[in-house]
Amino acid sequence: MKIISGGVCAAKGFTANGVHCGIRKNKEKRDLSLIFSEVKANAAAVYTTNLVKGAPLLVTKRHIADGIAQAVICNSGNANTCNANGVEIAEQMSDIAAKQLGISPDDIVVASTGVIGQPLDIEPIADGIVSLADGLGDFSDYAAEGIMTTDTVKKDIAVSFEIGGFECKIGGIAKGSGMIHPNMATMLVFITTDCAISSEMLQKALSTDIKNTFNMVSVDGDTSTNDMVTVLANGMAGNKEITCDGDDFDTFMQALNTVTVYLCKAIAGDGEGATKMLECTVDGAKDELTAKTVAKAVICSSLTKAAMFGADANWGRVLCSIGYSGADVDVNKVDVSFISVKGEILVCKNGAGVDFSEELAKEILLERDITISINLNSGDGKAVAWGCDLTYDYVKINGDYRT
């Protein structure tokens, strides 16, 4: 497997584009994105578990019920959620895009992200879609930018892998930033691949993968209304279609996982206001569920997040969050270490503090990527969760998001 460039355009037959159509006031910022497959693709998706669901999710769900899609249209700047005419607008977005692309509206994945509860005007989208479609090309970057909200960096990745002697590619773009929490699908992620795989196996791969990837990312504990992850697989790599479990499916899963883990870390590290990417690894749990529960509690703890922002080795907060996680843990067996490129330092052994160098701890915690490593010493269960620190800027960004 090899990391390659190209994002959602890396796989054969996929083009993309992103433009500024006018939903956002800032003309410098693209706000409408399109991803297109030159042939129909098998499609799979997962959605937020929030009872309040963005209108585009309802429309997308209906469109890909047959396991087929050919394009993705997504705007940022407005979530098209909690609006009386939301479904109507999402259908119009699909219709306009389909007409421009010469495909069926039923093969369109439609998504929106931004402020909840403000009517979404179709005019700028209708106007922008012509240049958006006309300009389709190897522009994964533009598409990645068009779906960004408070994201500060574009998030994309692609890898190549081999199945039955055929080179396959898979790539994705994501937008994250705020309102991100594990108890659901995830943020917005669009993945494309030229690997031939049936809709059923594609859905199985995605549904299995997200349990250990996007469902283990938290920025702020708020589960969004508009999250979705979709994968389009157009089969143009030429491999024999994957229709069941086996080595080929495992290879595909591994490639998919490389893409999703990368995007998870990118989303976590670019959480609203974040200055650090936090990874929490849990080992020695009595089972995987226990490990996941602990990892999520630590990564979600406001106090732990604030301590990491201050590069403060306040391991008591880590232990505290393990204690209230609800997981069945013997707190007297817990070890905690902090790890970064600067080294590793044990700060808690058997649930109690150990002498450690505050200087080294500081040096380790001043890095951007920090691992909080926990061993529960009670079994073989393990899990990883990703998050970010809690900073002044998180508050600043969210204190007045709408204006």
Place this chain on the structure above:
Amino acid sequence: MKIISGGVCAAKGFTANGVHCGIRKNKEKRDLSLIFSEVKANAAAVYTTNLVKGAPLLVTKRHIADGIAQAVICNSGNANTCNANGVEIAEQMSDIAAKQLGISPDDIVVASTGVIGQPLDIEPIADGIVSLADGLGDFSDYAAEGIMTTDTVKKDIAVSFEIGGFECKIGGIAKGSGMIHPNMATMLVFITTDCAISSEMLQKALSTDIKNTFNMVSVDGDTSTNDMVTVLANGMAGNKEITCDGDDFDTFMQALNTVTVYLCKAIAGDGEGATKMLECTVDGAKDELTAKTVAKAVICSSLTKAAMFGADANWGRVLCSIGYSGADVDVNKVDVSFISVKGEILVCKNGAGVDFSEELAKEILLERDITISINLNSGDGKAVAWGCDLTYDYVKINGDYRT
């Protein structure tokens, strides 16, 4: 029922004091508190549900297993939690206080609050306890200050009420600020009353009351390791002892509730970095549990809290948090209003936005005490939760708490 002054010293037979003994570096800040009843009192307590429990909790639990206590000793600046010798130190605190007061160590409630995982030195406590006991008097204020951590204001209240022609009094002090979340007992709260009530009924009153009071307060979603609420009832008011349900018990419950609700709001409004006290009222739920689940989700939402800090009427975040709360709610029936002394404004009707004056909304939300009023329009269940906004100062306080 009447609000009176005196805090924990309002009830007959109770004295208190607080001194600076040296656990904290800042000599201006009292860090050791004592509450004393001249006769043995019936006692009840509730504790944090965190699996990681401060050593003082374990010792207190043992001491009041017989339902009797006569004094409370509490230090701030160090939680005495996750220390190998924690129980030993908590026992020493009890022994020293008991000796000084001439009572049994088994009648001492011992508590600590502050940093987790740093050894607590008994020396300053041993030194301070003499002047602490010698100076016992009508000093509820000093005791309230001695238990404060990052609290910015003292929290105390007392009320008088009548049972069977006898005037009874009940009062309390609390410390809150950070690491406060509903899933457990609560912060530190010490309540005293001269009402005669059996240990069993006292425990019943407390355990019932906290479900709708301290368990409905959240500052940051982190459940502390050291939380406890204790009530000491010394019976000196002279009323016939309450030993069963009935009017007298109801009157006592009402008085207790007046004290606890006041302290809840005080804790919420003085949450770390808070500029606002947020109250979330939920009506029209299909049952009480649903109402509580919704109220807690809204009050815990980082995004809603940040929006309130910015006085931004971003009701979409309120709806979003209702949606992910896990409660069984028809999101298309939800109404949301914001209320303060400046008025009331409906911002969401039947799950969708309504036209409203942004100017009036701003004016309402710029106040210090804000109510987020939610009607689920699906039944008679109701609940109230309290919290605070999320501010720069929360991050500042917690970015480097240990130093």
